[in-house]
Amino acid sequence: MMSIHEHTFDAIVVGAGGSGLMAAVYLAKQGSLRTAVLSKLYPTRSHTGTAQGGIGAALGNMGEEDHWEWHMFDTIKGSDYLGDQDAIEVMCRESPEVVYELEHMGLPFSRTEDGRIAQRRFGGHTSNFGEAPVRRACYAADRTGHMILQTLYQQSIKHDVEFFDEFQVVDLLIEDGSCRGAVALNIATGELHIFRSKALVLATGGYGQVWEITSNAVTLTGDGLFLVARRGVPLEDMEFYQFHPTGIRRMGILITEGVRGEGGILRNHAGERFMELYAPNLKDLASRDVVSRAIYKEIRAGRGINGERYVHLDATQLGAEVIENKLPEIADFCRTYLGIDPVTEPIPIQPTAHYAMGGIPTDVDGGVVGMQGEPVRGLYAIGECACVSVHGANRLGTNSLVDLVVFGRRAGIAMAEYCRGADLEPTGEDPAGRSREELEALLSTAGKDGENAAEIRREMKELMMDNVSVFRTDELLSEAKVKLEELRERADRIAIDDPSRAFNLDLTDAWETRGMVELAQITTECALNRTESRGAHSREDYPDRDDENWLKHTLAVVRDGASEIGYKPVSITRFEPKERVY
Ligand SMILES: Cc1cc2nc3c(=O)[nH]c(=O)nc-3n(C[C@H](O)[C@H](O)[C@H](O)COP(=O)(O)OP(=O)(O)OC[C@H]3O[C@@H](n4cnc5c(N)ncnc54)[C@H](O)[C@@H]3O)c2cc1C
Numbered sequence: 001m002m003s004i005h006e007h008t009f010d011a012i013v014v015g016a017g018g019s020g021l022m023a024a025v026y027l028a029k030q031g032s033l034r035t036a037v038l039s040k041l042y043p044t045r046s047h048t049g050t051a052q053g054g055i056g057a058a059l060g061n062m063g064e065e066d067h068w069e070w071h072m073f074d075t076i077k078g079s080d081y082l083g084d085q086d087a088i089e090v091m092c093r094e095s096p097e098v099v100y101e102l103e104h105m106g107l108p109f110s111r112t113e114d115g116r117i118a119q120r121r122f123g124g125h126t127s128n129f130g131e132a133p134v135r136r137a138c139y140a141a142d143r144t145g146h147m148i149l150q151t152l153y154q155q156s157i158k159h160d161v162e163f164f165d166e167f168q169v170v171d172l173l174i175e176d177g178s179c180r181g182a183v184a185l186n187i188a189t190g191e192l193h194i195f196r197s198k199a200l201v202l203a204t205g206g207y208g209q210v211w212e213i214t215s216n217a218v219t220l221t222g223d224g225l226f227l228v229a230r231r232g233v234p235l236e237d238m239e240f241y242q243f244h245p246t247g248i249r250r251m252g253i254l255i256t257e258g259v260r261g262e263g264g265i266l267r268n269h270a271g272e273r274f275m276e277l278y279a280p281n282l283k284d285l286a287s288r289d290v291v292s293r294a295i296y297k298e299i300r301a302g303r304g305i306n307g308e309r310y311v312h313l314d315a316t317q318l319g320a321e322v323i324e325n326k327l328p329e330i331a332d333f334c335r336t337y338l339g340i341d342p343v344t345e346p347i348p349i350q351p352t353a354h355y356a357m358g359g360i361p362t363d364v365d366g367g368v369v370g371m372q373g374e375p376v377r378g379l380y381a382i383g384e385c386a387c388v389s390v391h392g393a394n395r396l397g398t399n400s401l402v403d404l405v406v407f408g409r410r411a412g413i414a415m416a417e418y419c420r421g422a423d424l425e426p427t428g429e430d431p432a433g434r435s436r437e438e439l440e441a442l443l444s445t446a447g448k449d450g451e452n453a454a455e456i457r458r459e460m461k462e463l464m465m466d467n468v469s470v471f472r473t474d475e476l477l478s479e480a481k482v483k484l485e486e487l488r489e490r491a492d493r494i495a496i497d498d499p500s501r502a503f504n505l506d507l508t509d510a511w512e513t514r515g516m517v518e519l520a521q522i523t524t525e526c527a528l529n530r531t532e533s534r535g536a537h538s539r540e541d542y543p544d545r546d547d548e549n550w551l552k553h554t555l556a557v558v559r560d561g562a563s564e565i566g567y568k569p570v571s572i573t574r575f576e577p578k579e580r581v582y
Contacts (some may be wrong), residue, residue, distance in 0.1 A: 003191050003192075004191070004192050004193070004432050004436075005012070005186075005191060005192070005193045005194070006192070006194045006197050007036070007196070007197045008195075008197070009033075009034045009035060009036045009126045009162075009196070009197045010031075010033035010034045010036075010197060010199070010419045011027045011031075011033050011034070011035045011036075011197055011198065011200070011201070011297065011415050011416070012035075012036050012038060012181065012182060012195050012200040012201070013027070013036070013037045013038070013197045013200075013201050013203060013204060013418055014036050014038050014039075014169050014197070014200065014201065014204055015037075015038075015046070015162070015181060015202065015203030015204040015205060015224070015383070015385075015486065016035075016038060016039035016041070016043035016046050016165075016203075016403065017046035017047060017048040017149070017179070017203060017205055017383055017384075017419070018046075018048035018051075018145065018148050018149060018152060018383065018401060018404035018408065019048075019203040019382040019384075019386075019403075019404035019405070019407065019408040020037060020046075020201070020207050020383065020408070021037070021041070021043070021149070021152035021155075021156050021408070022152055022204030022277045022382075022404060022408025022409050022412065023155060023201050023380075023382060023403050023408045023411045023412040024410050024412070025152060025155045025156055025159060025161070025412065026408070026411075026412025026413055027161075027412045027415060027416055028043070028156070028159035028160060028161045028415065029155075029159045030412070030413065030416060031339020031412070031415070031416025031417075031418055031419065031420075033419055033420065034141060034162075034417075035162065035427065035441060036161070036162045036163075036164060036195065036197075036480040037161055037163050037164065038164045038167045038182070038184050038195065039163070039165055039167065039168055040166060040167065040168040040169075040187065040217075040223070041146040041162070041165075041166070041219055042165050042166065042507075043149075043153050043156075043165065044149055044150060044153055044161060045219075045579050046149060046205070047145075047205050047216065047217045047219070048145045048148060048149045048205075048401075048447065049145050049146045049149040049150075050053050050145055050146070050217065050249070050251055050254070050255065051144055051145025051146075051255040051256035051400070052142040052143065052149070052258060052329060052330070052402055053122060053137060053142065053144065053145060053255035053261065053344070053397055053398060054119075054120065054122060054137030054138055054139035054144050054258065054296075054397075054398045054404050055099060055114055055118065055137065055138050055139075055148070055256050055398055055401035055402055055405075056071060056095065056122065056125060056136050056137055056138070056139055056396070056397075056398035056399055056401075057071075057095040057096045057098075057099040057136065057142055057379050057402065058070060058071045058096060058136060058378045059096055059099065059116075059117060059119060059136075059138065060090065061112060061116040061117055061118070061135075061230055062112065062119050063292025064127065064134055065127060066127060066134055066135075066136060066487055067098065067160060068092040068093050069092075069279075069330060069533075070126065070127055070129060070134070071092040071095070071125070071136065071231050072085075072088050072089055072092040072093075072126050072491070072574070072575075073129045073130065073575060074130070074170060074396060075088045075091070075092060075127055075390065075396055076088055076392075076574075076575050077122045077124070077130065077575075078293075078391075078392075078394055078395070078396040078399075078535075079357075079389075079390075079391055079392025079393055079394060079395075079535065080392060080393040080534045080535035080570075080580065081393075081534075081543065081547070081569075081570070081575075081578075082237070082240070082389070082392030082393040082412075082523065082534060082535060082549065082553070082570055083084070083321055083389055083390055083391060083392030083393075083549070083572050084388065084390070084392075084571040085570075085572055085573040086234065086364065086571045086573055087364050087388045087389065087390050087571070088390050089431045089573065089574070090364050090406065090410075091390050091399075091402055091403060091477060092402075092404050094409075094410075095402045095404045095405075095406055098402070098405045098406050098409060099117065099138055099398075099405075099551055100252045101409075102148065102151060102185065102405065103117060103190070103192075103243065105151050105152070105154075105155055105231065106149060106151055106154070106456070107140065107147050107151040108139050108140055108147055109138055109139065109339070110139050110140055110141055110146075110493060111528075113232070115326040116338055117138045118138070118140050118289040118538050119135040119136055119137055119139070120135050120137050120139060120258060120261045120262065120326075121133045121134070121135050121136075121137070121261040121263050121285065121552045122136065122137040122257055122259050122264075122281070122285070122396070122397040122398050122399070123260070123261075123285040123286060123287055123288060123291070123396065123397050124285070124286070124287045124396040125396065125397075126135070127399070128150070132280070135204050135318075136398070137258070137397070138232075139258070139323075140329065140435060140486050141327075141331055142256055142258055142327050142329045143325060143328070143329060143351070143418045144401065145401065145517055146403060147537075147556070148404075148405070149390060153198055155280050161190035162371075163186070164186075164193075164332065165428050166186070166187040167182060167184040167185070167186055167187070167193065168185045168223070168415050168508060169182045169183070169184045169186050169223065169224075169439070170183055170184065170185055170192075170439065170511065171183040171227065171432075171434055171435045172200070172228065172231055172375065172379075172577065173194075173196075173229050173428075173431050174231045174232075174233070174379065174426050175226075175425075175427065175428060176558050177370075177374070177376060177377060178376065178377035178378050178379075178425055179199070179200050179368075179376060179378040179379035179425075179472065180196060180197070180378065180424075180425045180427050181194065181197045181200060181376065181427065181431070182197075182200060183195070183431060183432045183434075183510070184196050185435070187503060187504075187505075187508065188499060188502060188503060189308075189500025190500070190502055190504060191501075192432045192435060192436060192439075194349075194427075194431050194432050196424060196427060197204065198378060198418070198423070198424055198425075199213055199378045199380065199415040199418050199419050199422070200378060200379060200380070200383055201379075201380035201381065201411055201415060202224040202227075202228070202360060202368075202379075202380070202381040202382075202386070203224075203382050203385065203408070204222070204223050204224030204225070204383075204384070204385045204420060205219075205220050205343055205383060205384045206220045206222065206355060206356045207220060207221060207222025207225060207356055207382040207415075207519050208220050208228070208353045208354060208355075208356075208518065209221050209222075209457075209461075209516060210222070210353070210460065210461065210463040210464050210516050210519055210520050210523070211353035211461055211464045211465050212353075212461035212462050212464070212467065213243055213247060213250070213252040213350065213351075213352050213353060213465060213527050214247075214252045214352055214353040214354070215253065215352045215353070215354045216256035216353065216354070217572075219452075221512040221516050222356075222380065222515060222516060222519045223361060223512065223513065223515060224360065224384055224385040225360065225515075225519055226516075226519055227389050227515075228360055228379075228381075228456065228560050229367070229518065229519075229557075230518075230523065230558070231339050232381075232557065232558075233358065233360065233368060233370060233376060233386075233513065233557075234361060234370065234371050234491065234555040234556060234557040234566070235361070235555070235556050235557075236358055236359065236360070236361040236387040236553050236554065236555055236556075236568075237357060237358035237359075237387055237389060237392075237526070237553050237554050238356075238358040238359075238395075238402045238519075238522050238523045238526045238554065238556060239358070239523065239526035239527040239529070239537045239554060240356075240357035240358050240391075240392070240393045240394065240534075240535055240536050240537050241355070241356055241358070241470060241536060242288055242289065242355040242356075242357060242394060242395055242536045243289075243292040243352060243353055243354060243470050243524065243536065243563065244257075244288055244292070244351065244352050244353075244354035244355070245266070245288055245292045245294075245295055245349070245351050245356075246259070246260075246266075246313050246347060246351075247349060247350055247351060248332060248333065248334075248337060248338065248347070248348070248352075249310040249348040249349060249350050249353025251337060252287065252352040253333060253337060253352075253506060253565055254352065254354070255313060255330055255333070255334075255347060255349060256287075256327070256330060256408075257288075257397045258326070258327060258330075259313060259327060259330060259347075260284045260285055260313070260548055261274045261285065261314050262280055262318055262322055262326060262327065263315075263317065263322075264284070264313055264314060264315040264316075264318065265284055265295075265309055265313075265317070266284050266291070266295070266312070266313055266314070266349075266484065266535055267313075267314050267346065268298045268303040268304070268305075268311055268312075268465070268481045269302075269303050269304060269306065269307070269311075269499055270303065272303075274284050274298050274303070274311075274331060274428070274451045275291065275294060277331035278290060278297075279291075279292075279294070279295040279440070279564065280559070281286070281450075282434070287394055287535075287580075288354075288394065288395075288397070288482045288536075289393075289394045289398065289536045289538070292351040293470060293471070293538060294351070294353055295311055295349075295468050296351065296471060298311055299311070299350075300305060304406060304519055305348065308554040309350060310348045310350045311348075311349060311350070312346035312347065312348060312349070312502070313346060313347040313349045314347075315327075315330075315343075315347065316343065316344060316345065316346065318341045318344070319343070321340055324343075325402050327342075331343070334347055336409050341367070347502035347512070351469075351470055352462075353465075353469070355384065355385070355391075355395055355400060356384055356385075357371075357389070357391040357392065357394065357395055357535070357536065358386060358387050358389075358523075358526075358554075359384065359385050359386045359387035359391065359532060360381035360386050361386075361387055361553075361555065361568075362380065362381050362382070362387065362388050362407075362537075363375075363388075364388060364407075364410065365380075365410050365411060365413075365414035366380040366381060366382045366386065366388075366407055366408075366410060366411025366414060366415075367379075367380055367414065368380060368381050371555055371557055371566055375566065378418065378422065378425075378502045380411045380414070380415055382404070382411045383403070383404045383408065383462050384400060384402075384404075384406070385434075386408060388403070391403070392401050392463060392535060392570075393534040393537060394535030394536045395535060396443075402455065404538070406562075412571075413455075413552065417435075418533060427436065429475055437513075439507065439511070440510065442494070442496060442507055442510055443496070443499060443507060444516060445478045445495035445496055445546055446493065446496050446497060446498060446499035446510070447495075447497065447499065448495045449495060450493050450494055450495025451491065451493045451494045451495065452495075453491075453494045453509055453510040453513040454509070454513075456490055456494070456513055456517065457489055457509075457513050457516070459483075459485070459487060460513075460516065460517055460520055463480055463483055463484070463487075464480070464518075464520055464523075464524075467479060467480035468480050468520070468523060468527055468540060468544065469523050471538055471541065472527055472537070472538060472540065473540045474528070474539075474541050477528040478525055478528065480520075480524045481521070481524050481525065481528060483520070484517060484520055484524060487520075488514075488517050488518070488521065488561070491514045492514075493518050494510045494513065518558070520554040522556050522558065522563050525556065525562075525563040526554050526556050526563070526565065527566070529554065530550060530554065531546075531549075531550075531564050532545055532546035532549070532550040533545060534550065545579075547577050551570055551577060552567040552568065552570060553568045553569075553572075554566075554567060555567060576579045
């Protein structure tokens with residue numbers, strides 16, 4: 001029998017990436033609230049630490065004019081008009097202030113010669129409402145996320161945030177429309193802990209591990225998403241999943257868009273700069289969905305390198321100095337993982353599953369909202385697991401890091417306010433009962449006959465890559481739906497090998513696998529439902545964007561194992577939908 005421990009805090013943050021730590025700093029610093037961060041990873045191992053290219057803010061530091069309104073326009077256009085314009089306005093307006101706040105916390109940004117924060121180009125970021133590329137991405141070499149994470153971790157420690165490292169949240173205590181805490185597994189001991197709180201924020205990151213080729217760390221299994229879905233909270237716009245054009249061939253490891261921002265060029269087998277054909281204006285710096293589709297089309301037309309499923313990213317014209325100084329990590333990856341030198345040789349790349357635009361629906365203060373727009377009291381969500389929605393159908397590069405810190409800060413402030421007026425609500429009799437049963441049942445399968453979790457994961461990942469990736473059709477999606485139902489049934493019969501309590505990753509892998517299959521199902525059902533092409537969701541059988549019928553968000557709620565789909569309107573405040581021109 002698992003022993004159970006209990007804790008009480010004002011506020012709980014689940015996840016120690018950029019968004020979670022920003023909220024924690026605000027809760028502890030400004031709200032003076034007893035704040036706990038629960039993280040299944042040691043905090044600085046969170047995926048935010050791998051973000052390379054930059055954080056977007058209209059500072060205009062490079063001798064070029066820039067305005068947050070231009071950033072807003074680009075973000076809306078990039079979102080293929082599905083992003084909520086009220087939320088986008090908040091993000092673009094507040095991003096310069098938050099970037100300077102990070103600087104004042106001590107973040108070591110790269111600098112211009114006169115000492116300002118340096119900025120570079122990134123796809124889709126333009127001046128004067130789409131006229132020409134602008135340098136808007138603030139960066140710390142190609143380790144921007146690493147620096148953000150380290151800076152915020154230091155600040156959290158300074159403000160006495162309590163950390164529970166390697167604690168995996170396995171259930172949320174949501175009763176009568178309010179969240180009263182969470183149940184977590186202490187991975188080191190195998191014991192369950194009940195955390196009671198007035199408010200809780202989910203900052204659990206993305207779910208790229210659902211696909212075979214992905215830039216996402218193995219820990220990005222979407223826990224926050226399937227935990228809320230299991231408690232009857234809807235998920236928004238799950239059909240919109242971004243494939244980043246430049247992952248290292250076969251491995252998916254990300255080669256930042258910063259390489260193209262600095263002047264890197266995509267080439268096919270004949271050495272042609274094929275983006276001139278697909279996006280005559282923005283070329284290699286067109287939005288990620290456009291570039292990923294172009295690469296797929298080149299590959300399909302037999303123009304991949306040696307006819308195979310990849311193309312080249314050519315950075316040789318940048319010269320050794322730019323590569324070594326501005327892109328040192330990338331140079332290192334190429335040398336380590338590919339045994340090639342990007343100074344003299346092109347990099348073999350293919351699109352890689354990268355970023356979830358969809359997620360847990362929230363208002364502009366991170367407050368989670370249900371199917372009819374009703375708030376789930378005390379529950380907040382921020383960062384990649386949330387959908388506020390600033391990225392709509394497709395995210396621009398550098399806009400996730402902005403999203404993390406802007407909405408992390410806003411949620412921290414809003415939660416502090418909420419906690420001041422709220423009492424700790426009681427929880428049911430045996431709050432850990434459900435989790436105990438679930439985990440004990442899995443542990444009791446150890447050594448018995450049953451399905452293998454790793455095998456189920458492998459089949460799911462391949463299926464999602466083949467059927468639910470850059471190009472989609474009714475046939476591919478319907479086939480995926482049937483196969484995922486089978487995988488889900490098999491996931492119920494998983495048997496693990498390891499019966500031990502301490503660091504039983506066999507147990508947590510099995511638990512995550514079940515959740516990921518559920519997320520794969522929701523993604524597929526939403527993709528099947530949306531009969532148009534918009535942003536990252538590209539249906540070959542419905543190639544056009546259809547504003548008349550589909551300028552709306554999808555909300556999917558799971559009932560009896562199937563998704564029930566509803567909709568909510570897009571907030572359009574300043575820019576009416578237009579056709580995208582590249
Ligand atoms: C390789 C790469 C490069 C990128 N580069 C850029 C870039 O240059 N610019 C940009 O804007 N965006 C970039 N992105 C996207 C951006 O980095 C991510 O979207 C963002 O960092 C996500 O942050 P987060 O705070 O939501 O979560 P993460 O940083 O992913 O952290 C998730 C946290 O949740 C915790 N967690 C998860 N499940 C549980 C659970 N069940 N219980 C307890 N804790 C849990 C984890 O321990 C972790 O601390 C990049 C992404 C990748 C993968």
